[in-house]
Amino acid sequence: MASIGWALRLLCLVLVQLHPLLVASSVHAHRNLKSTPSLLCRPDQSNALLKLKQSFMLDPDSTTLTTWQAGTDCCLWEGVGCSNSSGHVTALNLSGFGLHSNGIDAVLFNLTSLRLLDLSRNDFGGQNCGYEIPSVGFEKLALLTHLNLSCSGISGQLPAGISKLTNLVSLDFSTRNFFNARDGEFYYSGPDNMLWTPNFQTLVANLSNLSELFLDQVITASTAEDCFKALAKSSPHLRVLSLEDCSLQGRIGDGSLSRLHSLTVINLSSNNRISPGSFPEFVMNFRNLRVLQMSGINLEGWFPRGMFRSKNLRVLDLSRNSNLSGNMLTFSDDTSLETLMLDGTNFSYVKSSYFSNFKALTELSIDEKAQLPSLPSTIGNMTNLEMLDILGCQVSGSIPHEVGALNKLTSLVLAGTGLSGRIPSSIANLTQLETVVLEKNMLTGQIPQSLLIIPNLRYLSISGNNLMGSVDLSSSLWRLENLTYLDLSYNKLTVTEGEGNSSSPTYPSGLVELGLVSCNMTKIPNILVRLDHITSLDLSSNRISGDIPNWIWKYDLININLSNNIFTGMELNSYVIPFRNDIVSNLYLDLSFNKLQGQIPMPSSSANFLDYSNNKFSSLLPNFTLYLNFTWYFVFSNNNINGQLPHSLFVCGSGPQILDLSYNNFSGLLPPCLMDNGLSILKLRQNQFKGKLPSNISSGCSLETIDLHGNNIEGQLPRALHNCTNLEILDLGRNKIVDTFPSWLGGVLNLRVLVLRSNQFHGSIGYLKDEKYGKHFSSLQIIDLASNNFSGNLHPQWFENLKSMKT
Numbered sequence: 032m033a034s035i036g037w038a039l040r041l042l043c044l045v046l047v048q049l050h051p052l053l054v055a056s057s058v059h060a061h062r063n064l065k066s067t068p069s070l071l072c073r074p075d076q077s078n079a080l081l082k083l084k085q086s087f088m089l090d091p092d093s094t095t096l097t098t099w100q101a102g103t104d105c106c107l108w109e110g111v112g113c114s115n116s117s118g119h120v121t122a123l124n125l126s127g128f129g130l131h132s133n134g135i136d137a138v139l140f141n142l143t144s145l146r147l148l149d150l151s152r153n154d155f156g157g158q159n160c161g162y163e164i165p166s167v168g169f170e171k172l173a174l175l176t177h178l179n180l181s182c183s184g185i186s187g188q189l190p191a192g193i194s195k196l197t198n199l200v201s202l203d204f205s206t207r208n209f210f211n212a213r214d215g216e217f218y219y220s221g222p223d224n225m226l227w228t229p230n231f232q233t234l235v236a237n238l239s240n241l242s243e244l245f246l247d248q249v250i251t252a253s254t255a256e257d258c259f260k261a262l263a264k265s266s267p268h269l270r271v272l273s274l275e276d277c278s279l280q281g282r283i284g285d286g287s288l289s290r291l292h293s294l295t296v297i298n299l300s301s302n303n304r305i306s307p308g309s310f311p312e313f314v315m316n317f318r319n320l321r322v323l324q325m326s327g328i329n330l331e332g333w334f335p336r337g338m339f340r341s342k343n344l345r346v347l348d349l350s351r352n353s354n355l356s357g358n359m360l361t362f363s364d365d366t367s368l369e370t371l372m373l374d375g376t377n378f379s380y381v382k383s384s385y386f387s388n389f390k391a392l393t394e395l396s397i398d399e400k401a402q403l404p405s406l407p408s409t410i411g412n413m414t415n416l417e418m419l420d421i422l423g424c425q426v427s428g429s430i431p432h433e434v435g436a437l438n439k440l441t442s443l444v445l446a447g448t449g450l451s452g453r454i455p456s457s458i459a460n461l462t463q464l465e466t467v468v469l470e471k472n473m474l475t476g477q478i479p480q481s482l483l484i485i486p487n488l489r490y491l492s493i494s495g496n497n498l499m500g501s502v503d504l505s506s507s508l509w510r511l512e513n514l515t516y517l518d519l520s521y522n523k524l525t526v527t528e529g530e531g532n533s534s535s536p537t538y539p540s541g542l543v544e545l546g547l548v549s550c551n552m553t554k555i556p557n558i559l560v561r562l563d564h565i566t567s568l569d570l571s572s573n574r575i576s577g578d579i580p581n582w583i584w585k586y587d588l589i590n591i592n593l594s595n596n597i598f599t600g601m602e603l604n605s606y607v608i609p610f611r612n613d614i615v616s617n618l619y620l621d622l623s624f625n626k627l628q629g630q631i632p633m634p635s636s637s638a639n640f641l642d643y644s645n646n647k648f649s650s651l652l653p654n655f656t657l658y659l660n661f662t663w664y665f666v667f668s669n670n671n672i673n674g675q676l677p678h679s680l681f682v683c684g685s686g687p688q689i690l691d692l693s694y695n696n697f698s699g700l701l702p703p704c705l706m707d708n709g710l711s712i713l714k715l716r717q718n719q720f721k722g723k724l725p726s727n728i729s730s731g732c733s734l735e736t737i738d739l740h741g742n743n744i745e746g747q748l749p750r751a752l753h754n755c756t757n758l759e760i761l762d763l764g765r766n767k768i769v770d771t772f773p774s775w776l777g778g779v780l781n782l783r784v785l786v787l788r789s790n791q792f793h794g795s796i797g798y799l800k801d802e803k804y805g806k807h808f809s810s811l812q813i814i815d816l817a818s819n820n821f822s823g824n825l826h827p828q829w830f831e832n833l834k835s836m837k838t
Contacts, residue, residue: 182221
């Protein structure tokens, strides 16, 4: 997903430069507002615009379209351009005005002199997104040269009338919203369009003047080859072709697309239904090519040798083609390349000198498939770099001091690379940095103070290294006012917080995620009292003692991990944790491996993940199951809880998917719906349950693990266990089960572990074969039948059947 987001972002930046006619027309329209002659616009034009305004949902005190008033010259209204000679409206540019309406009003089509129509980045889908684009009317706008309805919330089939707009130069119905996994930001241009076209060939058949075509995320029923054939025939002078994520199928081919040799932009990314095929070598001969995006379209084979002939190539994105191989691409010394995306491919060896030629490069992304011997000092020559992303690529050596010459960098990601040595102090020169990710390397030494004074830093992760020394949060990191993400986990650091920070006017008020795992901390940072936007807090594996303060629950928390500390209590007014956010169904709460006592507290609303294991809790709330409506992981093993399990915890068809109550003192009979309620992992080990195993096990049983070791279970094994076809682990050791060997379990093909030791099984083991179906325990890797009453001989075939135990 990361590469998709950056590709889209880059395209958006490039498209601004590639719309000179559109931009010029828009600017001209606005400039004409004050230069239009005294001649008033035609009354019919003014009336049409006023009716259009009435269709928009504008608040009474809205400042949008305030110049649109009856009795005034519409040629002076914002977003409107007119012909100086006739007074007809020729340009309507309302892009990004934040307009809302229940569809596009048909009165728009009365403006038949329009040459430019831009309604992008508004929302015409209505409150329920149920309003479709008008099926008729566009054909009346025969003079249109530029039509832009991108990111406008419209849906439905592209109108047939579009194909009759023979003067069109630029057509844009695209959607360009994306999430960027690198910086955790969602880049929003406007409401998504949900459009489709049943026949691409018909759509473009008459568009002989077309120069720019943007149909990103418009679903087309035509094959890729048919689309290119139609464009080569009808629009041979096309310069920009953007068909990202259009569900294109079939082959790219090497015929029709090659005839569109005037193309400067080709974007076919995220069409993962395109048939696997080799890279279309002919595009390397397009002399005017500036942007080539073919991410995630099933390219395969060896990338052709040779260079791109275009000296103007700015963006090259071949990412997410896992079967595309080759040595790293070569470019001329005077290359203008700004963005190179090769993550998720099989491009291999990268010479250290490779970086010296890319002086114009602004974005570089390489992942684990590339063989990069070291990060060379010549990387300092790439002075235009804004984003450097080397992820999972095994690199030896250290981060070169010359990285400090990249003073335009906003994002530095060197993660999972094996880089060692110290973080260079020259990083202080990178004052534009917003994102620094140096996690999962082998970096040593102290965190340089120069890293902690970069003013624009928003995202900092240096977890999983061998960094050491003391970090005083109050004197360094808390001064980074723009910080939203911080992770110092899994190093050899000692993190402290000096006095006096609680009233400091400088602190990261927008901090959203904080990770300080295994940082030798002895107390919860006081600054947290002042932070109102924290959603993720991980202070696990420290040495924090005392009570968990009540104020920690005031946040809109989604993830809170305080496990592996020395907490002994919780400051609560009741045993219901008072989360401020009432919608916490996706909450992750981990309080395991502490010394918490008393009754287990429950979140005020059902959480997704709850782990109270390895504490000293002694009881549960009487109605605790009321707080488990959305809980799929519920673990409170290794405590001192006794009593019987309420049947409401095992309501048939509902309840947790993972349940672990092991090593407590529960007693009584097992609930009848225990194994038929959607559970996948059930662990009741080392309790005092008695009675027989429930036989109510339907064919929909989803259990993968059953662990009832060390209880007082009696009777026979229920034959309905055969219905648990996903079962991998069955441990019934140290109970009082009386039965013969369950050869009928041989048909449970995923069973890997079978423990029946210390029961009262008897009789012959036989051939380790399902007597009814003739199936063996084909996946079994561990079997423990010790301390039972089995008798007879073990046939040699018994061992031959244990094929999964063989190396």
